[in-house]
Amino acid sequence: MTADGLRTSAAPTLHDVARVAGVSLATASRVLNGSERKVADSFRVKVELAAAELGYTPNISAQAIARGTSQVIALLVADIADPYFGLIASGVARGADEEGLVVTVAITEREPQREVRILHALRGQRPRGVILAASRATDGGSSSGGTAAGADDEDRGANAGVAEELAAFRALGSRTVTFGPGGDRSVRIDNRGGAEQLGRAMSALGYRRAIAIGAAEGMRTSDDRLSGFTAGFATGGGEVVRVHRGAFQRESGAAVMADALKEGVDEGTLVFALSDVIAIGAMTAIREAGRTVGADIAVCGFDDVPVSRDVSPQLTTVHVPLSELGYQAFRATVDADWTQPALDLEVLVRDSTPGVGR
Numbered sequence: 001m002t003a004d005g006l007r008t009s010a011a012p013t014l015h016d017v018a019r020v021a022g023v024s025l026a027t028a029s030r031v032l033n034g035s036e037r038k039v040a041d042s043f044r045v046k047v048e049l050a051a052a053e054l055g056y057t058p059n060i061s062a063q064a065i066a067r068g069t070s071q072v073i074a075l076l077v078a079d080i081a082d083p084y085f086g087l088i089a090s091g092v093a094r095g096a097d098e099e100g101l102v103v104t105v106a107i108t109e110r111e112p113q114r115e116v117r118i119l120h121a122l123r124g125q126r127p128r129g130v131i132l133a134a135s136r137a138t139d140g141g142s143s144s145g146g147t148a149a150g151a152d153d154e155d156r157g158a159n160a161g162v163a164e165e166l167a168a169f170r171a172l173g174s175r176t177v178t179f180g181p182g183g184d185r186s187v188r189i190d191n192r193g194g195a196e197q198l199g200r201a202m203s204a205l206g207y208r209r210a211i212a213i214g215a216a217e218g219m220r221t222s223d224d225r226l227s228g229f230t231a232g233f234a235t236g237g238g239e240v241v242r243v244h245r246g247a248f249q250r251e252s253g254a255a256v257m258a259d260a261l262k263e264g265v266d267e268g269t270l271v272f273a274l275s276d277v278i279a280i281g282a283m284t285a286i287r288e289a290g291r292t293v294g295a296d297i298a299v300c301g302f303d304d305v306p307v308s309r310d311v312s313p314q315l316t317t318v319h320v321p322l323s324e325l326g327y328q329a330f331r332a333t334v335d336a337d338w339t340q341p342a343l344d345l346e347v348l349v350r351d352s353t354p355g356v357g358r
Contacts, residue, residue, distance in 0.1 A: 012054035021050035032056070046057040061095045073103050073333060074127040076118060078248065080109045080132035082277055083305040084322060088133050091326025099334060103127065109242055110248070112162060119165035123172065129333025130169050132162075132178045133326070177332045180220050185332040187325060187340060191221055191302075193347035194318040197226030198272070198300060201347045202316075203236025206356030207298060210241045213256050213282060214274050225302055238270075246278070253281025254288075261289045266294050268356055276301035276308045276317055283311065283352070298353040313351030320345055 018028035025042050030039050031047040039047075049054075075092050077085035089105060096103045104127070115132075122130065153294045166176045166183060177181035202210070210233055216221035230240045244260050246252035253273055260271075271286075273279035283293045284310030291297055294313050301308060304319035321343050332338045 012056045014056070016054055017047060017050045017056050020054060021046040022195065023047060023242065024229050029282045037038065047194065065114065070126050071101050071127060073101050074125070074130045075103055075105050075121045075207050075329065076108050076115065076132045077105065077302040078108055078136065080105060080107055082248065084275065085133060086301050087305065087306045088326035090331070091323040091328070092330045095327050095330030096274050096324070101334075110134055110167065116161040116165060119169075123165070123168060126172055127169075127174050127196060129330075130166070130174055130183075131329045131333060132176070132177070132183065132202035155205055155311070168199070172260060175275040182327075185338065187329045187332060189320060189325065189343070190345060191224035192228035193278050194320070195225040195302065195346075196232035197347050198316075199232025199347060200235055200236065200300070201232075202270055202272075202298075202300060203233050205349070205353060207233075207268070207353070208356075209239050209266065209268065209271040210238060210240045210276075211265065212240050213253060213260075213262055213274045213278055214245050216245055216246055222274050228339050229272050233272075239337040240272070248275060250281035250284075253278035254285040255281075257282035257285035258289070261285065261291070265291075265297055268298075269299045270300065272351065272353060273301045276303045276315060279315055279317070279352075280307065280311055283315070294352055294354050301352050304348060305306055311348075314355040315338075316350045317348055318345050319348055322347075 014028055014032065015025060017032065018025045021028060021043075021048060027039060027043055028047050028050075031044050032051060039335040060313050066194070073092065073096050077089060078342070079085060080089065089103070093103050100183055103126070106118045106122070107120060116133075120129070136291070137229065138166070144165065166178075169176050170184060177185045177187060179187050179189070209352060210229075211227055212229065214226045217223065226240075226243065233240060238262050242260070242263075244256045246256040256278075257271070265271075271282055279299050286293050286297050286299070298316075300316040302318045304317045305320065305322075308317050325343060328340055328343075
Protein backbone atom coordinates (compact mmCIF):
# COMPACT_ATOMS: atom_id res chain seq x y z
CA MET A 1 0.00 0.00 0.00
CA THR A 2 1.19 3.56 -0.68
CA ALA A 3 0.85 6.52 1.66
CA ASP A 4 -2.37 7.38 -0.12
CA GLY A 5 -3.77 3.94 0.69
CA LEU A 6 -3.64 2.76 -2.92
CA ARG A 7 -2.81 -0.81 -3.94
CA THR A 8 0.48 -1.17 -5.82
CA SER A 9 0.35 -4.87 -6.75
CA ALA A 10 -3.05 -4.88 -8.48
CA ALA A 11 -4.67 -2.97 -11.31
CA PRO A 12 -6.12 0.37 -10.19
CA THR A 13 -9.84 0.34 -9.49
CA LEU A 14 -12.60 2.88 -9.88
CA HIS A 15 -12.41 3.46 -6.12
CA ASP A 16 -8.74 4.44 -6.54
CA VAL A 17 -9.59 6.92 -9.29
CA ALA A 18 -12.37 8.48 -7.20
CA ARG A 19 -10.04 8.84 -4.19
CA VAL A 20 -7.24 10.50 -6.19
CA ALA A 21 -9.68 12.79 -8.01
CA GLY A 22 -11.40 13.72 -4.76
CA VAL A 23 -14.88 12.87 -6.05
CA SER A 24 -17.53 10.33 -5.18
CA LEU A 25 -17.48 6.82 -6.64
CA ALA A 26 -20.73 7.61 -8.46
CA THR A 27 -19.20 10.66 -10.15
CA ALA A 28 -16.11 8.72 -11.24
CA SER A 29 -18.34 6.00 -12.63
CA ARG A 30 -20.45 8.46 -14.60
CA VAL A 31 -17.35 9.92 -16.23
CA LEU A 32 -15.54 6.68 -17.06
CA ASN A 33 -18.37 4.21 -17.64
CA GLY A 34 -20.38 6.22 -20.11
CA SER A 35 -23.40 7.24 -18.09
CA GLU A 36 -25.71 9.69 -19.84
CA ARG A 37 -26.04 11.73 -16.61
CA LYS A 38 -24.21 15.06 -16.82
CA VAL A 39 -21.06 15.69 -14.79
CA ALA A 40 -19.56 19.15 -14.25
CA ASP A 41 -16.54 19.80 -16.46
CA SER A 42 -14.31 20.50 -13.44
CA PHE A 43 -15.08 17.06 -11.96
CA ARG A 44 -14.75 15.35 -15.36
CA VAL A 45 -11.25 16.77 -15.83
CA LYS A 46 -10.18 15.65 -12.34
CA VAL A 47 -11.46 12.12 -12.97
CA GLU A 48 -9.85 11.82 -16.39
CA LEU A 49 -6.49 13.10 -15.07
CA ALA A 50 -6.62 10.67 -12.14
CA ALA A 51 -7.45 7.78 -14.46
CA ALA A 52 -4.53 8.66 -16.74
CA GLU A 53 -2.14 9.00 -13.79
CA LEU A 54 -3.13 5.61 -12.39
CA GLY A 55 -3.34 3.84 -15.74
CA TYR A 56 -6.96 2.92 -15.06
CA THR A 57 -8.86 1.02 -17.76
CA PRO A 58 -12.68 1.15 -17.61
CA ASN A 59 -14.53 -2.10 -17.04
CA ILE A 60 -16.40 -3.10 -20.19
CA SER A 61 -19.17 -4.80 -18.23
CA ALA A 62 -19.67 -1.70 -16.10
CA GLN A 63 -19.83 0.46 -19.21
CA ALA A 64 -22.39 -1.87 -20.74
CA ILE A 65 -24.57 -1.61 -17.64
CA ALA A 66 -24.29 2.18 -17.61
CA ARG A 67 -25.05 2.61 -21.31
CA GLY A 68 -27.34 -0.36 -21.90
CA THR A 69 -24.88 -1.50 -24.59
CA SER A 70 -21.08 -1.57 -24.72
CA GLN A 71 -18.64 -0.04 -27.20
CA VAL A 72 -18.11 -3.47 -28.74
CA ILE A 73 -19.12 -4.73 -32.18
CA ALA A 74 -19.22 -8.53 -32.29
CA LEU A 75 -18.21 -10.04 -35.63
CA LEU A 76 -18.75 -13.76 -36.24
CA VAL A 77 -16.86 -15.29 -39.17
CA ALA A 78 -16.49 -18.87 -40.29
CA ASP A 79 -12.70 -18.90 -40.71
CA ILE A 80 -10.43 -15.93 -40.08
CA ALA A 81 -7.64 -17.61 -42.12
CA ASP A 82 -9.84 -17.39 -45.22
CA PRO A 83 -8.97 -14.10 -46.99
CA TYR A 84 -12.68 -13.66 -47.81
CA PHE A 85 -13.45 -13.15 -44.12
CA GLY A 86 -10.20 -11.31 -43.49
CA LEU A 87 -11.20 -8.64 -46.01
CA ILE A 88 -14.69 -8.36 -44.52
CA ALA A 89 -13.15 -8.01 -41.05
CA SER A 90 -10.87 -5.23 -42.31
CA GLY A 91 -13.89 -3.27 -43.50
CA VAL A 92 -15.69 -3.74 -40.17
CA ALA A 93 -12.55 -2.64 -38.32
CA ARG A 94 -12.25 0.47 -40.50
CA GLY A 95 -15.78 1.51 -39.61
CA ALA A 96 -15.28 0.77 -35.92
CA ASP A 97 -12.15 2.90 -35.87
CA GLU A 98 -14.09 5.83 -37.31
CA GLU A 99 -16.62 5.56 -34.47
CA GLY A 100 -14.20 4.79 -31.64
CA LEU A 101 -15.59 1.28 -31.17
CA VAL A 102 -13.88 -2.07 -30.61
CA VAL A 103 -14.40 -5.20 -32.73
CA THR A 104 -14.55 -8.62 -31.11
CA VAL A 105 -14.04 -11.44 -33.63
CA ALA A 106 -15.30 -14.97 -33.03
CA ILE A 107 -14.87 -17.99 -35.31
CA THR A 108 -17.86 -20.26 -35.90
CA GLU A 109 -16.22 -22.86 -38.19
CA ARG A 110 -19.63 -22.97 -39.92
CA GLU A 111 -21.07 -25.05 -37.09
CA PRO A 112 -24.55 -23.87 -36.05
CA GLN A 113 -24.19 -25.33 -32.56
CA ARG A 114 -20.93 -23.45 -32.06
CA GLU A 115 -22.56 -20.29 -33.38
CA VAL A 116 -25.30 -20.57 -30.76
CA ARG A 117 -22.75 -21.03 -27.96
CA ILE A 118 -20.73 -18.03 -29.10
CA LEU A 119 -23.77 -15.79 -29.41
CA HIS A 120 -24.97 -16.79 -25.96
CA ALA A 121 -21.56 -16.01 -24.44
CA LEU A 122 -21.40 -12.64 -26.22
CA ARG A 123 -24.69 -11.55 -24.71
CA GLY A 124 -22.86 -10.78 -21.48
CA GLN A 125 -20.82 -8.11 -23.30
CA ARG A 126 -24.00 -6.38 -24.48
CA PRO A 127 -22.39 -5.47 -27.81
CA ARG A 128 -23.73 -2.48 -29.63
CA GLY A 129 -24.04 -4.58 -32.77
CA VAL A 130 -23.66 -8.21 -33.87
CA ILE A 131 -22.55 -9.09 -37.40
CA LEU A 132 -22.88 -12.66 -38.68
CA ALA A 133 -20.70 -12.79 -41.79
CA ALA A 134 -20.81 -16.50 -42.59
CA SER A 135 -23.18 -17.85 -45.23
CA ARG A 136 -26.62 -18.71 -43.90
CA ALA A 137 -28.34 -22.02 -44.61
CA THR A 138 -31.45 -22.03 -46.78
CA ASP A 139 -34.76 -22.89 -45.13
CA GLY A 140 -34.63 -26.47 -44.02
CA GLY A 141 -30.98 -26.75 -44.98
CA SER A 142 -27.88 -27.31 -42.91
CA SER A 143 -25.12 -24.73 -42.70
CA SER A 144 -22.63 -27.36 -41.59
CA GLY A 145 -23.27 -29.68 -44.50
CA GLY A 146 -24.39 -32.74 -42.55
CA THR A 147 -26.15 -35.40 -44.58
CA ALA A 148 -27.44 -37.79 -41.97
CA ALA A 149 -31.02 -37.30 -40.82
CA GLY A 150 -29.92 -36.93 -37.21
CA ALA A 151 -27.33 -34.32 -38.14
CA ASP A 152 -29.91 -32.37 -40.14
CA ASP A 153 -32.33 -32.40 -37.19
CA GLU A 154 -29.55 -31.22 -34.90
CA ASP A 155 -28.58 -28.41 -37.27
CA ARG A 156 -32.17 -27.30 -37.71
CA GLY A 157 -32.44 -27.07 -33.94
CA ALA A 158 -29.22 -25.07 -33.81
CA ASN A 159 -30.43 -22.73 -36.57
CA ALA A 160 -33.56 -22.11 -34.51
CA GLY A 161 -31.25 -21.45 -31.55
CA VAL A 162 -29.39 -18.82 -33.58
CA ALA A 163 -32.70 -17.09 -34.31
CA GLU A 164 -33.53 -17.11 -30.59
CA GLU A 165 -30.14 -15.64 -29.69
CA LEU A 166 -30.54 -12.87 -32.26
CA ALA A 167 -33.96 -12.07 -30.80
CA ALA A 168 -32.36 -11.87 -27.35
CA PHE A 169 -29.81 -9.34 -28.64
CA ARG A 170 -32.62 -7.21 -30.03
CA ALA A 171 -34.29 -7.24 -26.61
CA LEU A 172 -31.02 -5.92 -25.13
CA GLY A 173 -30.91 -3.08 -27.66
CA SER A 174 -28.16 -4.58 -29.85
CA ARG A 175 -28.73 -4.40 -33.61
CA THR A 176 -28.08 -7.65 -35.51
CA VAL A 177 -26.75 -7.71 -39.07
CA THR A 178 -26.48 -10.86 -41.16
CA PHE A 179 -25.09 -11.69 -44.58
CA GLY A 180 -28.39 -12.80 -46.03
CA PRO A 181 -31.72 -12.88 -44.15
CA GLY A 182 -32.09 -13.42 -40.43
CA GLY A 183 -30.99 -10.22 -38.72
CA ASP A 184 -32.51 -6.81 -38.10
CA ARG A 185 -30.69 -5.81 -41.26
CA SER A 186 -29.02 -7.84 -43.95
CA VAL A 187 -26.03 -7.23 -46.21
CA ARG A 188 -26.38 -8.91 -49.55
CA ILE A 189 -24.08 -9.98 -52.36
CA ASP A 190 -25.66 -10.71 -55.74
CA ASN A 191 -24.03 -14.12 -55.83
CA ARG A 192 -26.40 -15.49 -58.42
CA GLY A 193 -26.11 -12.47 -60.70
CA GLY A 194 -22.32 -12.36 -60.47
CA ALA A 195 -22.01 -16.08 -61.18
CA GLU A 196 -24.39 -15.77 -64.13
CA GLN A 197 -22.17 -13.04 -65.60
CA LEU A 198 -19.19 -15.36 -65.17
CA GLY A 199 -21.00 -18.25 -66.87
CA ARG A 200 -21.86 -16.04 -69.84
CA ALA A 201 -18.27 -14.83 -70.11
CA MET A 202 -16.93 -18.39 -70.06
CA SER A 203 -19.33 -19.57 -72.75
CA ALA A 204 -18.28 -16.57 -74.85
CA LEU A 205 -14.69 -17.85 -74.61
CA GLY A 206 -15.82 -21.08 -76.24
CA TYR A 207 -16.13 -23.37 -73.22
CA ARG A 208 -18.96 -25.85 -73.52
CA ARG A 209 -18.27 -28.41 -70.79
CA ALA A 210 -17.81 -27.53 -67.13
CA ILE A 211 -17.36 -29.20 -63.76
CA ALA A 212 -18.50 -27.25 -60.70
CA ILE A 213 -17.15 -27.48 -57.17
CA GLY A 214 -19.65 -26.34 -54.55
CA ALA A 215 -20.37 -26.72 -50.87
CA ALA A 216 -23.10 -28.85 -49.31
CA GLU A 217 -26.60 -28.36 -50.65
CA GLY A 218 -28.50 -25.85 -48.53
CA MET A 219 -25.70 -23.29 -48.26
CA ARG A 220 -27.09 -20.06 -49.71
CA THR A 221 -23.82 -18.75 -51.14
CA SER A 222 -22.97 -22.05 -52.80
CA ASP A 223 -26.48 -22.69 -54.11
CA ASP A 224 -26.81 -19.19 -55.55
CA ARG A 225 -23.41 -19.23 -57.23
CA LEU A 226 -23.90 -22.70 -58.70
CA SER A 227 -27.37 -21.93 -60.05
CA GLY A 228 -26.25 -18.58 -61.45
CA PHE A 229 -23.20 -20.00 -63.20
CA THR A 230 -25.19 -22.91 -64.63
CA ALA A 231 -27.82 -20.53 -66.05
CA GLY A 232 -25.28 -18.11 -67.50
CA PHE A 233 -23.13 -20.89 -68.99
CA ALA A 234 -26.19 -22.44 -70.67
CA THR A 235 -27.02 -19.22 -72.55
CA GLY A 236 -24.02 -19.85 -74.81
CA GLY A 237 -24.58 -23.57 -75.16
CA GLY A 238 -22.46 -24.63 -72.18
CA GLU A 239 -23.35 -27.43 -69.78
CA VAL A 240 -22.30 -28.15 -66.22
CA VAL A 241 -21.85 -31.92 -66.50
CA ARG A 242 -20.94 -32.67 -62.88
CA VAL A 243 -21.15 -30.97 -59.50
CA HIS A 244 -18.69 -32.07 -56.82
CA ARG A 245 -19.20 -30.91 -53.25
CA GLY A 246 -16.81 -30.18 -50.42
CA ALA A 247 -16.04 -27.50 -47.83
CA PHE A 248 -15.07 -23.82 -48.08
CA GLN A 249 -11.35 -24.59 -47.83
CA ARG A 250 -8.36 -24.78 -50.14
CA GLU A 251 -7.60 -28.31 -48.94
CA SER A 252 -11.13 -29.39 -49.76
CA GLY A 253 -10.84 -27.88 -53.23
CA ALA A 254 -7.67 -29.90 -53.84
CA ALA A 255 -9.21 -33.13 -52.55
CA VAL A 256 -12.46 -32.73 -54.49
CA MET A 257 -10.57 -31.89 -57.68
CA ALA A 258 -8.33 -34.93 -57.22
CA ASP A 259 -11.46 -37.11 -57.04
CA ALA A 260 -12.87 -35.43 -60.15
CA LEU A 261 -9.64 -36.14 -62.04
CA LYS A 262 -9.86 -39.81 -61.10
CA GLU A 263 -13.35 -39.90 -62.65
CA GLY A 264 -11.91 -38.30 -65.77
CA VAL A 265 -11.66 -34.71 -66.97
CA ASP A 266 -11.38 -34.09 -70.70
CA GLU A 267 -8.99 -31.55 -72.15
CA GLY A 268 -10.75 -28.23 -72.65
CA THR A 269 -13.02 -28.70 -69.62
CA LEU A 270 -13.72 -25.67 -67.44
CA VAL A 271 -13.76 -25.98 -63.64
CA PHE A 272 -15.93 -23.47 -61.78
CA ALA A 273 -15.22 -23.30 -58.04
CA LEU A 274 -17.59 -21.39 -55.80
CA SER A 275 -14.70 -19.40 -54.28
CA ASP A 276 -11.16 -18.42 -55.15
CA VAL A 277 -9.78 -20.34 -52.19
CA ILE A 278 -11.41 -23.55 -53.44
CA ALA A 279 -10.29 -22.80 -57.01
CA ILE A 280 -6.67 -22.40 -55.91
CA GLY A 281 -6.83 -25.78 -54.19
CA ALA A 282 -8.24 -27.27 -57.41
CA MET A 283 -5.38 -25.75 -59.40
CA THR A 284 -2.89 -27.49 -57.09
CA ALA A 285 -4.58 -30.86 -57.65
CA ILE A 286 -4.55 -30.34 -61.42
CA ARG A 287 -0.81 -29.66 -61.44
CA GLU A 288 -0.09 -32.58 -59.11
CA ALA A 289 -1.92 -34.86 -61.55
CA GLY A 290 0.47 -33.77 -64.31
CA ARG A 291 -2.11 -31.63 -66.07
CA THR A 292 -1.83 -27.97 -67.04
CA VAL A 293 -4.05 -25.22 -65.67
CA GLY A 294 -5.31 -23.07 -68.51
CA ALA A 295 -4.83 -24.63 -71.92
CA ASP A 296 -5.60 -28.17 -70.66
CA ILE A 297 -8.10 -27.63 -67.82
CA ALA A 298 -9.40 -24.10 -67.31
CA VAL A 299 -10.29 -22.85 -63.81
CA CYS A 300 -12.35 -19.93 -62.56
CA GLY A 301 -13.42 -18.84 -59.08
CA PHE A 302 -15.35 -16.11 -57.28
CA ASP A 303 -14.48 -13.25 -54.85
CA ASP A 304 -11.18 -11.87 -56.25
CA VAL A 305 -9.18 -12.29 -53.05
CA PRO A 306 -5.64 -10.86 -53.42
CA VAL A 307 -3.94 -14.24 -53.82
CA SER A 308 -5.97 -14.87 -56.99
CA ARG A 309 -3.65 -12.40 -58.71
CA ASP A 310 -0.51 -14.00 -57.28
CA VAL A 311 -1.02 -17.60 -58.39
CA SER A 312 0.22 -18.80 -61.76
CA PRO A 313 -1.64 -18.62 -64.01
CA GLN A 314 -3.62 -15.76 -62.54
CA LEU A 315 -7.15 -16.83 -61.66
CA THR A 316 -10.24 -15.75 -63.57
CA THR A 317 -12.82 -14.68 -61.01
CA VAL A 318 -15.65 -12.33 -60.06
CA HIS A 319 -14.54 -9.26 -58.14
CA VAL A 320 -16.52 -8.68 -54.95
CA PRO A 321 -15.69 -5.49 -52.96
CA LEU A 322 -15.29 -7.48 -49.73
CA SER A 323 -13.70 -4.78 -47.59
CA GLU A 324 -16.44 -2.34 -48.58
CA LEU A 325 -18.99 -5.06 -47.81
CA GLY A 326 -17.58 -5.35 -44.29
CA TYR A 327 -17.67 -1.59 -43.92
CA GLN A 328 -21.32 -1.52 -44.95
CA ALA A 329 -22.09 -4.29 -42.46
CA PHE A 330 -20.60 -2.09 -39.76
CA ARG A 331 -22.55 0.96 -40.89
CA ALA A 332 -25.70 -1.15 -40.76
CA THR A 333 -25.11 -1.73 -37.04
CA VAL A 334 -24.71 1.94 -36.10
CA ASP A 335 -26.57 4.10 -38.65
CA ALA A 336 -30.23 4.72 -37.96
CA ASP A 337 -31.14 5.31 -41.63
CA TRP A 338 -28.72 2.86 -43.27
CA THR A 339 -29.50 1.53 -46.74
CA GLN A 340 -27.01 -0.71 -48.51
CA PRO A 341 -25.55 1.02 -51.57
CA ALA A 342 -25.18 -0.90 -54.81
CA LEU A 343 -22.06 -3.07 -54.80
CA ASP A 344 -21.08 -3.86 -58.36
CA LEU A 345 -19.58 -7.26 -59.18
CA GLU A 346 -17.17 -7.53 -62.10
CA VAL A 347 -15.96 -10.54 -64.07
CA LEU A 348 -12.16 -10.51 -64.37
CA VAL A 349 -10.89 -12.80 -67.14
CA ARG A 350 -7.31 -13.89 -66.55
CA ASP A 351 -4.87 -16.53 -67.80
CA SER A 352 -6.48 -19.49 -66.05
CA THR A 353 -9.21 -19.36 -68.75
CA PRO A 354 -7.44 -18.58 -72.02
CA GLY A 355 -10.40 -19.73 -74.11
CA VAL A 356 -10.91 -22.77 -76.31
CA GLY A 357 -8.50 -22.99 -79.24
CA ARG A 358 -6.60 -19.86 -78.25
